Amino acid sequence: AQKVTQAQTEISVVEKEDVTLDCVYETRDTTYYLFWYKQPPSGELVFLIRRNSFDEQNEISGRYSWNFQKSTSSFNFTITASQVVDSAVYFCALSGDNQGGKLIFGQGTELSVKP
Amino acid sequence: GAVVSQHPSWVICKSGTSVKIECRSLDFQATTMFWYRQFPKQSLMLMATSNEGSKATYEQGVEKDKFLINHASLTLSTLTVTSAHPEDSSFYICSAHSRDNGRFEQFFGPGTRLTVL
Numbered sequence: 187a188q189k190v191t192q193a194q195t196e197i198s199v200v201e202k203e204d205v206t207l208d209c210v211y212e213t214r215d216t217t218y219y220l221f222w223y224k225q226p227p228s229g230e231l232v233f234l235i236r237r238n239s240f241d242e243q244n245e246i247s248g249r250y251s252w253n254f255q256k257s258t259s260s261f262n263f264t265i266t267a268s269q270v271v272d273s274a275v276y277f278c279a280l281s282g283d284n285q286g287g288k289l290i291f292g293q294g295t296e297l298s299v300k301p
Numbered sequence: 302g303a304v305v306s307q308h309p310s311w312v313i314c315k316s317g318t319s320v321k322i323e324c325r326s327l328d329f330q331a332t333t334m335f336w337y338r339q340f341p342k343q344s345l346m347l348m349a350t351s352n353e354g355s356k357a358t359y360e361q362g363v364e365k366d367k368f369l370i371n372h373a374s375l376t377l378s379t380l381t382v383t384s385a386h387p388e389d390s391s392f393y394i395c396s397a398h399s400r401d402n403g404r405f406e407q408f409f410g411p412g413t414r415l416t417v418l
Contacts, residue, residue, distance in 0.1 A: 219351055221302070229339075229412045229414065231345075231394065231409045231412075233408075237385075253418055277344065279409075287333050287398035287407060288347055289335070289345075289407065290347075291344045293343075293344050
């Protein structure tokens with residue numbers, strides 16, 4: 187079975203604070219892909235990152251960084267110096283190599299960045 | 302990146318009517334398309350997997366006779382909500398998937414907001 191857990195339902199921070207969104211996953215596939223998406227109020231999913239299970243290198247893209255820890259089955263997402271425009275719902279998702287491309291989404295974390 | 306379109310972007314209909322939603326991959330051929338549904342304040346839940354030229358595979362609990370999926374070509378899949386009821390009001394999102402040279406690609410459409418009165 188595949189499962190993605192985002193334990194934080196809502197997070198509220200003040201602008202310029204750093205914030206980490208947690209994601210824990212379960213899968214029996216040895217090869218899998220992990221994703222983060224941002225969903226602003228408009229509803230459209232914005233792709234942020236895809237990570238292959240064989241690539242445990244952490245990644246940084248501007249104010250965004252991701253920490254992939256296979257040992258703890260976690261793929262956490264950190265926003266540094268948060269801005270009001272970062273306010274959105276963020277989803278972590280998993281696709282196992284034997285799942286034909288299906289994505290299993292976590293419950294989502296609603297991030298509110300206040301000025 | 303690849304573009305996936307959905308039409309319409311929103312629709313309001315009366316209870317009992319049918320609504321068709323189109324999902325198109327505009328600049329690549331998708332081997333598979335997926336349909337997701339998202340109720341307010343909830344996550345995206347996979348409804349069905351659609352492969353060109355074959356019957357869709359539905360997830361447990363999704364009524365195949367109510368949510369008709371047709372995947373006529375590698376660039377077009379349609380979802381028809383038959384005899385819609387207010388509880389079908391939701392945000393429907395499609396994604397187009399391709400596996401090219403072993404590289405996994407998946408692109409989401411902008412979604413269709415359905416309101417059934």
